Amino acid sequence: MSEFKANLDIRHRAGHIWRNIFRASTVFGILALIVLLLNIANSAFGYVAIENDINPADLAINSIPIEQLHQVDLVWILEQNVSAGLFRRLESEMPWEERAREEIYDLVVERVVNPQVVHTWPLGGSLFHRAEIQAEVAAKFPGATLEFRSWLTGDFLTTPQSPEADRAGVRTAILGSGWTIAITILFAFPLGVGAAIYLEEYASDNRLNRVIQTNINNLAGVPSIIYGMLGLAIFVRALEPFTSGAIFGAVDDTATASGRTIISAGMTLGLLILPLIIINAQEAIKAVSNSLRQASYGMGATRWQTVWHHVLPNAISGILTGTILAISRAIGETAPLVVVGASTFITFDPEGPFSKFTTLPIQIYQWTARPQAEFRNIAAAAILVLLAMLLSMNAAAVVLRNRYNRKI
Amino acid sequence: MRIERIFADKNKKRKIRVDPLNLCHPRSNHAQSKRELIMTNNNYAIEARGLNIYYDDFLAVRDVNLKIEARKITAIIGPSGCGKSTMLRAFNRMNELVPSAWAKGEVLYHGENIYAPDVDPVEVRRRIGMVFQKPNPFPKSIYENVAWGARINGYRGNMDELVEQSLRGAAIWDEVKDKLDQSGLSLSGGQQQRLCIARTIAIKPDIILMDEPASALDPIATLKIEELMHELSKEFTIIVVTHNMQQAARVSDFTAFFNLGEDRAGVLEEYDKTNKLFTNPAKQTTEDYITGRFG
Secondary structure (H helix, E strand, O other): OHHHHHHHHHHHHHHHHHHHHHHHHHHHHHHHHHHHHHHHHHHHEEEEEEEOOOOHHHHOEOOEOHHHOOHHHHHHHHHHHOOHHHHHHHHHHOOHHHOOHHHHHHHHHHHHHOOEEEEEOOHHHHHHOHHHHHHHHHHHOOOOEEEEEEOOOHHHHHOOOOOOHHHOOOHHHHHHHHHHHHHHHHHHHHHHHHHHHHHHHHOOOOHHHHHHHHHHHHHOOOOHHHHHHHHHHHHHHHOHHHHOOHHHOOOOOOOOOOOOOHHHHHHHHHHHHHHHHHHHHHHHHHOOOHHHHHHHHHOOOOHHHHHHHHHHHHHHHHHHHHHHHHHHHHHOOOHHHHHHOOOOOOOOOOOOOOOOOOOHHHHHHHHHOOOOHHHHHHHHHHHHHHHHHHHHHHHHHHHHHHHHHHOO | OHHHHHOOOOOHHHHHHOOOOOOOOOOOHHHHHHHHHHHHHOOEEEEEEEEEEEEOOEEEEEEEEEEEEOOOEEEEEOOOOOOHHHHHHHOOOHHHHOOOEEEEEEEEEOOEEOOOOOOOHHHHHHHEEEEOOOOOOOOOEHHHHHHHHHHHOOOOOOHHHHHHHHHHHOOOHHHHOOOOOOEHHHOOHHHHHHHHHHHHHHOOOOEEEEEOOOOOOOHHHHHHHHHHHHHHOOOOEEEEEOOOHHHHHHHOOEEEEEEEOOOOOEEEEEEEEHHHHHHOOOOHHHHHHHOOOOO
């Protein structure tokens, strides 16, 4: 008996050790995630020191601040403070009388006050070392004002790319990502699900099909840059008349885009996630109970009727979940798009599948490579946008799964 | 025939093909009358002739010759692994769903070999329905469970009527008539099995194959299924595989006893009227088995 007891203690101890190891790995993962998020938030928010060419208070007329000045006075301020050439050019673009007061006010702020971010501080410092920052501003930037800024704003989402970090936004990149992913889904979802149905329900278990299956599994692990090379060779070069839209007569004259268009990028990403979609869909189809297939065949159903009425409805939530997770991966891909030729600087919205494009990851990549500190701040803000897009797609996957699971 | 009338409103070509005498391509009138002669002369619903069933190169069932009487219940009994289920599934080509399975020999259904190359297994399974060991209703409503099979087979009559008639036929109407829109999976095991029988008779088969239909059920549900089988045998030919010898003795008119041969292949040891086989078997092995000395 005592021997059994001693033995039992050892068994329990081994169990405890393993449990702690597993718990530690979970905790480590969560910590890594938290550090990542804090790191991004650290750059996306924080104090900025802003220096103006002219203090707005000095522009006040009869001690009325410029915010409350009349349109005519604002025009007068402009005339006094900008070069005569610029003033005439602005007037010839649109006469002053026809412009709204807000527009003229914005011009005054932009051209006369001209606020510039001269220094930025991360969120951590802004929260915990406020006094030091204020002292630093007073010492180094005597004319500057200190304000707390969120780099992620509504304007940031709706303004296009700009060479100045202060005015740059992610509108072009969000639209580019949206278009690209739409093409990716249209291309990869039907192909992937079709292939999965064929492999699971129709293909016989012979050597050729086993080779195909193994290769699909291997393709899922091929580095994405290689898909980029493939996309460059096939979609950008070989299929250029198609991917540039030339055969549809849809070439826009601004573009030297040639084949480096949204449709090339979408199809490249489609190829990239095709193996993932196939494998996920196959797993979902395999999970449909065989007794259901037998019941269906036993009723005199054809193979297609069995697949359409029983296998697919029962596999669809798994297929959709797998597809959405694959698409989440495609949204975050950068390397293949660099190879396929995403534009790094583009200020106009994509108009269709044959436009030049940029995407969020490309934009982030490009901003982080800039030397100015503010670009790192807007890169962090763009990362938050990208994360929000990914999280909402994953949430959609969960909702879809629950919804189809509840249906009987 | 009845079946033909129900499916008569399908297209013309199909109408010829649904004639139970004519599973293959339409033949001459002469051949037709010859087969009718066979029909009237004997009362067999289906017949295995020299049937061997293999899984790859493993012989599972050897050289079976078996004539199943129409509108009777035939039980297939035997020890585990002797190929009872394999034999049953050979009658409607369900074995083909296992990729490695293949058959040699003939299964004659109204004089027509269902293994002939030009016979479509889909057609065969429409005529020869199947009820499985584990109740497997579709994850759809009770109504849809019954209606689906008829619909995909092209039934265009009054569906509500067919559903009610089939559920009554399976003795489950009174229990489900107020909840036809509920999931078939919400029923108890015995009810699910009767629902599966209802959906099978909804497509008006000739023969119903039952693979241990009560083995997953409690004794009361089992009794209901057995009573139901009796009712159904007035209209359908039933072949039932069972592990339970009392059940075979209770419900069946004929019993086929399968045994393992020396090379692990199943063989038909004895086939006779149930009364005779259980009281006065011709072979010693049969007696040993039914008295519980092995198996």
